[in-house]
Amino acid sequence: MPEPAGVTVIGAGMAGAACARLLADSHVPVRVLERSRVPGGRLAAPQLGGRRVDIGASYFTVSDDAFGSVVTGWQDKGLARPWTDTFDARPARRDESDSGTGPMRWATREGMSSLIRNLLDGLDVTLHHEVGPLQAGPRGVGQDGGDGFNSRVVVLAMPDPQAARLAGSGPFSQLQAQLDVDFDPVITVTAAWPKREWSFHNGVFVNDHPAITFVADDGARRGDQAAVLVTHTSASLAQRHLADPDATIKPVLRALADVLDVTGEPIWTHAHRWTSAKPVGRHAQSFLWYPIGDIGGEYLNGSAVAVAGDSWCPSGRPRVESAWLSGTAVARHILENW
Numbered sequence: 282m283p284e285p286a287g288v289t290v291i292g293a294g295m296a297g298a299a300c301a302r303l304l305a306d307s308h309v310p311v312r313v314l315e316r317s318r319v320p321g322g323r324l325a326a327p328q329l330g331g332r333r334v335d336i337g338a339s340y341f342t343v344s345d346d347a348f349g350s351v352v353t354g355w356q357d358k359g360l361a362r363p364w365t366d367t368f369d370a371r372p373a374r375r376d377e378s379d380s381g382t383g384p385m386r387w388a389t390r391e392g393m394s395s396l397i398r399n400l401l402d403g404l405d406v407t408l409h410h411e412v413g414p415l416q417a418g419p420r421g422v423g424q425d426g427g428d429g430f431n432s433r434v435v436v437l438a439m440p441d442p443q444a445a446r447l448a449g450s451g452p453f454s455q456l457q458a459q460l461d462v463d464f465d466p467v468i469t470v471t472a473a474w475p476k477r478e479w480s481f482h483n484g485v486f487v488n489d490h491p492a493i494t495f496v497a498d499d500g501a502r503r504g505d506q507a508a509v510l511v512t513h514t515s516a517s518l519a520q521r522h523l524a525d526p527d528a529t530i531k532p533v534l535r536a537l538a539d540v541l542d543v544t545g546e547p548i549w550t551h552a553h554r555w556t557s558a559k560p561v562g563r564h565a566q567s568f569l570w571y572p573i574g575d576i577g578g579e580y581l582n583g584s585a586v587a588v589a590g591d592s593w594c595p596s597g598r599p600r601v602e603s604a605w606l607s608g609t610a611v612a613r614h615i616l617e618n619w
């Protein structure tokens with residue numbers, strides 16, 4: 282019987298990619314399984330209207346030095362660039378517009394998912410592979426239903442509700458109980474116009490509006506000046522239309538006209554549903570480590586399931602950076618115990 286094979290990372294978002302990159306660079310056998318056809322998770326940037334559009338995270342910020350070094354590497358390769366430290370902020374009424382300066386927001390030329398492709402470059406990644414409930418057996422941790430991947434460590438790099446579905450049974454039920462951070466939904470509405478006819482620069486936080494929370498100028502973000510706006514709905518609007526995301530397009534266009542005076546007819550529109558978009562709370566640790574050696578079995582000593590992702594965020598800001606930090610922290614822990 283072969284020894285359990287290395288580490289399996291489930292989820293090719295920022296947390297999973299950061300974890301797999303550090304393990305591979307440290308010569309630990311690692312593979313990544315991802316249910317989507319493309320890597321990136323909530324850093325999605327599909328081709329819409331002939332160019333990539335960031336329909337997940339709008340930008341990222343940097344406060345940690347180690348993440349800062351990775352970002353500098355992306356900047357040197359031309360993948361990431363400082364975008365802006367200033368967004369407009371609009372109350373729901375047009376006559377109270379304001380703008381404010383915050384931390385530097387970073388954007389990409391090829392879409393946020395290009396950062397994930399860079400982290401995963403050269404690694405063993407299987408796409409379009411949805412993993413089912415986990416099992417512990419004599420050969421390590423595997424997958425229910427025979428399609429086993431027998432690993433010493435399995436890292437669930439994903440939002441709590443998605444990880445909880447994989448940890449639903451038997452030895453993992455106590456793990457499931459710890460995956461208790463809820464996530465709010467968001468629907469992202471992208472729309473393109475014939476010309477750029479809006480008065481704000483880069484992006485707008487829309488405060489206290491029932492339908493929308495943030496609007497990004499995707500042409501400014503990408504640097505190609507395309508007349509494309511990406512709008513994030515409020516959690517309440519998204520919740521009402523999870524079964525039919527396209528139903529948010531009309532209320533979003535009405536809100537753009539009302540709040541930002543964007544009144545022309547768009548050439549095309551697109552709606553994307555994020556059921557688990559943003560953590561409502563956060564965990565006090567940067568990852569969860571769930572040893573399963575005491576369950577028994579020939580090779581189980583040292584076996585564990587770990588959970589990582591943006592909700593594992595002691596700093597209190599569950600974002601792209603916290604996902605990278607969480608995935609990196611799991612990898613460091615694995616390396617210390619390998």
Ligand SMILES: Cc1cc2nc3c(=O)[nH]c(=O)nc-3n(C[C@H](O)[C@H](O)[C@H](O)COP(=O)(O)OP(=O)(O)OC[C@H]3O[C@@H](n4cnc5c(N)ncnc54)[C@H](O)[C@@H]3O)c2cc1C
Binds near residue numbers: 295338342599601
């Ligand atoms: C609309 C929106 C706007 C945002 N704006 C910002 C922003 O401006 N700035 C910022 O810093 N952050 C922002 N965020 C948050 C940011 O995108 C996340 O914090 C970060 O991308 C989370 O990465 P992750 O690796 O933790 O999770 P994810 O990116 O969700 O990755 C999880 C991966 O696991 C995969 N997966 C799940 N279940 C399975 C399974 N059973 N089998 C195989 N694969 C599976 C998923 O397909 C996914 O690829 C935004 C998010 C959204 C949705």
